Amino acid sequence: MTLKSGYPFWLVKNGLPFTFPKLDHDITTDVVIIGAGISGALVRYYLVNEGIDCVTLDARTIGLGSTSASTSLLQYEIDRPLCKLIDTVGKEKAERAYQLCGEAITKIGKISKELGLDDFEYKQSIYYAAFKKDVPMLKKEFEARKAAGFEVEYLEPDELLKQYGFKGHGAIRSKLAAQTNAYMFTHCLLQHRRNKKDNVNIYDRTEVTTIKHNKNGVTLKTESGYTVKCNKLVYATGYEVVNFIDKKIVDLQSTYAVISEQYNERPFWKDEALIWNTANPYLYLRTTPDNRVLIGGRDVWFHDPAKRDKLMKYKAKHLVEDANKLFPHLNFKPEFTWCGTFGSTKDMLPYIGEYKPLPNSYFSLGFGGNGITFSLIGAEIIRDLILGRDNKDAEIFKFDR
Structure with missing residues (x-):
């Protein structure tokens, strides 16, 4: 394959x-x-x-x-929000699955240090509402994460714009996240x-x-x-x-990613937090240690390699537009583009x-x-x-x- x-x-x-x-x-x-x-x-x-x-x-x-x-974002969040996972598998299992992912981030950090890997960095994470209709779910999700013991804050739209420089209909800021180089x-x-x-x-x-x-x-x-x-x-x-x-x-699907040219400086956003949203498929961004921005998403619900690859140029164009719409000051210019297979299970x-x-x-x-x-x-x-x-x-x- x-x-x-x-x-x-x-x-x-x-x-x-x-x-x-x-x-x-x-x-x-x-x-x-x-x-x-x-x-x-x-x-x-x-x-x-x-x-x-x-x-x-x-x-x-x-x-x-x-x-x-891999785009190598490390988050405790699962592709199904905690409030919805609770409805699927029950509160105890859902919370434990999220907590295990949180613990895994810390353990990966310790292993990386032991192995001398410099590419591991702790970050905060911003999960923002892409659409106004997502706000009730986002607020419910905030309460579910807080009840599960995670350090989270809810940001209203004006706070999100003031602190991070982009527009959204509200956001959850999580203290625990990281990024690495999985390869x-x-x-x-x-x-x-x-x-x-x-x-x-x-x-x-x-x-x-x-x-x-x-x-x-x-x-x-x-x-x-x-x-x-x-x-x-x-x-x-x-x-x-x-x-x-x-x-x-598992259902196999395809996802796309684009990474920018190197910037001479780091004109990015507050704390260079990991950013992702409530859209389906969701959009996500991170920075790299060598002054780049990575954006990914625009998933398609099939994994046929020929069909997937034909779409790469089209998907890359739209991802670049997504980045520049979110952060116009970046003037995002793509350098490397790739696509890959990923899978999702029923829960x-x-x-x-x-x-x-x-x-x-x-x-x-x-x-x-x-x-x-x-x-x-x-x-x-x-x-x-x-x-x-x-x-x-x-x-x-x-x-x-």
Whole structure:
């Protein structure tokens, strides 16, 4: 599946910081992780820290799937507002899902510091009403977040304009948010080991063609004919999971992003907060450490690569117009444009955990707009399940919920 097109900024900026071999021998190990994007990299990080022998396989060169196309906003907000998620899954589960995403931001910050990644920055977040009709929902959402323990403020339209320089029909300001570089974060995670003598055991350009699950373990065959045997198999293949699961769990769609030319100075907005709105599809903006503005959105409800790519020039034009309408003083000039596949589930929550039709399998599928925080939640749950530890949060994200 072609997951992205165009020139994702992070890939252009960072290139291929590390290289990995292609598997050229048979292997027996405790755990195999299929997928070396952000989800698989975080699972590996947690398992390595527990001393679990694991091998990571990816069909592509590392990081060239959805991870390189990520816009890397880190928010506790899920694509379904908390007030609406409460109606879908109940107050306790909805609040806990939001709180887990909030905790994940802090944990990602700590891991980034440990790994020496400079691209992580804490930010505030502005969620504004794009239309007047959205104001009642926005105020209800504000109350729901406050009740769930989040530090939030409600900004009236005049306050929003005065403080941030753009027009909206009101906004929620959240203290907890961050931004990063998911592509480099993934590469740094994949370099992690408990000590320098440990083998990395990561193989890219290694496509798995057959997988056989049984009660005693899992056997995989690669395109080159090598055999990999393991006790447990973790699927971290993201949107390509449709190739492994016979149950419809996700609708695949397409999204677009444009990043500006470099500015000589930083003539941006207050605190360079993350900005997004209530529209459907929603618009979002962030800045980058090297004096750029990134804008994304204009999603379409299909994932056909040919159709998606044909629209890229048209969508980019409108995203540039969106940026200049919001902040005319920026005179936004595009430099890199890309599009990618993303997915949404019926309740906008990810699928994490065991999948009973496939014995000894675990899935970390961080679908949705905040897939990075979902990926960290998934890594912690899978670690606990493999180690036989109790994790009550697994109930929220299980397949048969």
